[in-house]
Amino acid sequence: MKMQIMQHINELLEEARKYNERRLIVLSGERTQSYKIVREFLKEYEGKVAYVAYIEENLPFVESYHIKDCDKLLGTTYDILIMDIYHSFQPADLGKLYGIVRGGGLIFLIVPRLEEWKNMLNRYHYHILTPPYNEKDVRKNFIRWFVEKMWKHDGIAIIEDGKIIKRGNFESRLIKRKKIEIPEEIKFDRKVYEIAITQEQVDFLKLAEELLEKNFAIVLKANRGRGKSSVIGMAIAALIAKVEKAKVIVIAPNRKNVDEIFRFLGISLDKMGIEYKNRGGIILAKNSMVKFMEPFDAYNEKADLIVVDEAASIAPHILLRYLENSDKLIYSSTIHGYEGAGRSFSIRFLKRLREMKAPFKEFEMEEPIRYSQNDPIEKWVFDTLLLDAEPASIEKVELGKLEYEKIDMNKVIELESKIRQFFGILIMAHYKNNPNDFAILCDAPNQVARALSYDEKIVCSMQIAIEGKLGRKDCDETYYKSVMIPGNIIPQVLIRHYRKKRYGKYRGMRIVRIATHPDFFGRGIGSYAVKMVENEAMQAGMDYIGVSFGATIPLLKFWMKNGFVPIHVTPTVNRVSGENSLIVMKPLNKKFEKELESIRKDFVKRFMLWLIEPLRDFNSNLSLMIIDSYKREMENSGLMKTT
Structure with a gap:
């Protein structure tokens, strides 16, 4: 049986690599037995592995994180994610972590026996339990829903008590990434363009070049994992390389939100041979400064360029206030994701911009950076966590x-x-x-x-x-x-x-x-x-x-x-x-x-x-x-x- 399990896991790994997708392996049953399977797999595996758990075990060759620290993994990339949700499961944690695994990788979920899990109280239940209620009052509906979705979706294997009860094979479509074409006439340093992974990133950089000569706002929309934070960092670096002096404010609800922006800002400056100093949330390069600020702190802050990341989580009146603080802005928002509803935000926000007659251009990124667009695990996560839920189409109401x-x-x-x-x-x-x-x-x-x-x-x-x-x-x-x-x-x-x-x-x-x-x-x-x-x-x-x-x-x-x-x-x-x-x-x-x-x-x-x-x-x-x-x-x- 152990050989059959390892054989199936390796089949899924090969399949994931073939299609540049991910596969999910659910290990249910006795926790010790699930860890035996994981350890057996890790013996032969060479790659970057992230391990996240509420109660951590000693695993070889992994980077370990307590589940409460999973925010630290945002913006990182791994080949394998091992997520132990046996004792505690907050759905938003899965919404944050599923995207860190690149195409060709696997996600392991360690859970109790499925039928037992449906009726168990976990630590998250105690977190949401409020006086005067007690344990008997807790409803156990979400895990039922979660398990049902695992059975229905492709690309998900379920191994319970050492037996394969659902195979995860999925014959997908091979989607080749479009060949990147950098325009012949560009204003930014070509070295920055060469960092781009997708054509959409190249096209965004070309649009951002217009900020050198024109005053307007760019509204950038994308699902998670499309490379919007990285390309913003690249654009900031390219912009400050072309001017003598600039003050750039990067705004987000949390400094962790902008780690990827600052990382690619540094990568791009290095590529161009521009020396810089990183003082934790402030980067000094040439005569320019790029500074992180929280939304309210930036309310009256003037700048040559204002970048707002995860704009959907910031109040609209504050977003509009930034138009008074700079003539050049980039508003970035996630369309569907744990951070918020960027699609609805953009509809409302763009309407306000039009009413104010503020000049702006929209840009949407659709191609995933780390995996194929046909990835079944992203489809499962969106469906399970209702990330793609939308109102019904209604013509009239009385x-x-x-x-x-x-x-x-x-x-x-x-x-x-x-x-x-x-x-x-x-x-x-x-x-x-x-x-x-x-x-x-x-x-x-x-x-x-x-x-x-x-x-x-x-x-x-x-x-x-x-x-x-x-x-x-x-x-x-x-x-x-x-x-x-x-x-x-x-x-x-x-x-x-x-x-x-x-x-x-x-x-x-x-x-x-x-x-x-x-x-x-x-x-x-x-x-x-x-x-x-x-x-x-x-x-x-x-x-x-x-x-x-x-x-x-x-x-x-x-x-x-x-x-x-x-x-x-x-x-x-x-x-x-x-x-x-x-x-x-x-x-x-x-x-x-x-x-x-x-x-x-x-x-x-x-x-x-x-x-x-x-x-x-x-x-x-x-x-x-x-x-x-x-x-x-x-x-x-x-x-x-x-x-």
């Missing part, structure tokens, strides 16, 4: 005929089409979605999915958290020690800031996400959805509904129009969005309405003081909206005299 649906995540496999529509809308609207959100909705006992549909097609998606009804211990720890209560944002804020432990006993629905189909904005669908959630909450005997969001004028107007009132503003600004978080609530019974009156009174007093410091830079129009809303409440209740 508000009066919308149906309120409680989507049963216990039927995730049976309702796949509807769930894809549901997440497609969320992805279109919320640039911070990642695969973990799907797993949370599948398994977390405090999370539910609600939707409005028309003619069986989803028009509005809502992710809702059930909060409150906390035990004495949780209320005490928050009150006395400011201990965070997972999944209970509003009760936690009420106890910590308004100093009454009883606030934790109230029960409510917090709208985590709400999004309307992009073709039907401004039709009152969002307000109707909120009303339906309110009706459900009242019927369930809830005390309130609430929401926490990044404070903007349009969002606050929406929630206030629907009867919600502000009760808390965070004193600190989110460094990526540049926004303070704002919590608004709506009482559902007389008892909590009375509590909310007291909370509101304390909030407004505190808010007025905080406007001196730490909310000194808080948006003045938002401040007026918050204060005026309270003033109107007082006037309507007769507690304030009007003149």
